[in-house]
Amino acid sequence: MCLNHFCCEEKLKNHKSYCGAHKSARIEMPKPYDNTLQFKNYNHSLKVHFAIYADFECMLQKIKTCQTYDETSYTNAYQKHVPNNFVYHIKYSNGD
Numbered sequence: 001m002c003l004n005h006f007c008c009e010e011k012l013k014n015h016k017s018y019c020g021a022h023k024s025a026r027i028e029m030p031k032p033y034d035n036t037l038q039f040k041n042y043n044h045s046l047k048v049h050f051a052i053y054a055d056f057e058c059m060l061q062k063i064k065t066c067q068t069y070d071e072t073s074y075t076n077a078y079q080k081h082v083p084n085n086f087v088y089h090i091k092y093s094n095g096d
C-alpha cells in the first residue's frame, strides 16, 4: 500500500479503488471531449514589467568516440549540440 494521505473519507475511498491491487502508477488518459490542456488559474498569475523571449540555434556535431557497456545500461551519445546563434527580445510593459 502507498503512503498517500487524504483530506476526506471520500477521496480515500476513491483512491482505494485503484491502489493496492494495481501497479504503483495509474495511467489516466484525457477524455475525448476534454482533451485540451490549458492554463485556467489566471488569478494565480503575476504581472511583470519585463519578459525576455530567447532562442538558441545549434549545429549538430558528431561525437567520434563513444564507448558502450554491455553489462550495464548506458547512453549512446552520438551528437553534440554546438550553439551558433541566439536571439533574445526584451518586452517591456508599463501596465497596459
Ligand SMILES: [Zn+2]
Binding pocket: 001, 002, 003, 004, 015, 019, 020
Ligand atoms: Zn495508494
